[in-house]
Amino acid sequence: MYKRILLAVDGSDHSIRAAEHAAILAKAMNGAVEIAYVADFSKSKEAVLHARGRSELEIQRRQRLLPAEETLKTSQVPYEVNILHGEPGPAIVSHANAHSFDLLVIGSRGLNPLQEMVLGSVSHKVMKRSDCPVMIIK
Secondary structure, eight states: OOOEEEEOOOHHHHHHHHHHHHEEEHHHHTTTEEEEEEEEEHHEEEHHHHHEEEEEEEEHHHHHHHHHHHHHHHTTTEEEEEEEEEOHHHHHHHHHHTTOOOOEEEEOOOGGGGGGGOOOOHHHHHHHOSSSSSSEEE
């Protein structure tokens, strides 16, 4: 049923738990996972200014993906990584809708402290606009 799972991650605790659920589902369904990380344009300028170069910026991004990758490796679930660019909500929705995933798994809240007060705005946008089923993990 869920052969192609899109896992949206940002390095937060919620996205790590989302990775655990995606791994369980993919393993049970004999499916595969695509990890999507969005390089947010609104934060890119700040990240570039604080990074010592493009390679350091890439390392910082990959470190946010590492827990999700380790979870999938440990579970022996095939996966691939895709770094998207843009605003997180619309970028995830656009990618999910363009590639016909069976399920999109996302954490309920991300790294933004303002989003701690309500259901994360990114997960809310994704849930409302995605064509495929969305599983939001607390």
